[in-house]
Amino acid sequence: MNEPISPWPFVGMAGLACTFFLYAASAVFAPWWVVVLLLVAWVLLLLVACAWWTPHPRRLPYVAVLSVLVWVGAVALLSV
Structure with a gap:
């Protein structure tokens, strides 16, 4: 009948x-253009997560982890 709702898309979106x-x-420590690029990257990751909500619900937490890694990488590059 009906499959149970997977919690993984909700976990990924919360992340x-x-x-x-x-x-x-x-924006507190980065130049404005870096913040704009980061927010554009975040919106792209959000669009991927929205597209994968139904067909690939278990992938959404990985998108959130990728989002953290992108931010950490950008901050690490700023500190060089």
């Missing part, structure tokens, strides 16, 4: 929501 605050808070 993306958390990383949005990391990306936005980067």
Whole structure:
């Protein structure tokens, strides 16, 4: 009949929501153009997550982890 609802898309979207605050808070220490690029990258990851919601629900937490790794990489490059 009906399959149970998978919790993984919700976990991934919650992770993306958390990383949005990391990306936005980067304006405190990063140049404006870096923050704009980070937010564009975040929106692209959000679009991927939305596209994968139904066909690949178990991949969404990995998108959130990728979002954290992108932010950490950008911050690491800024500190060089």
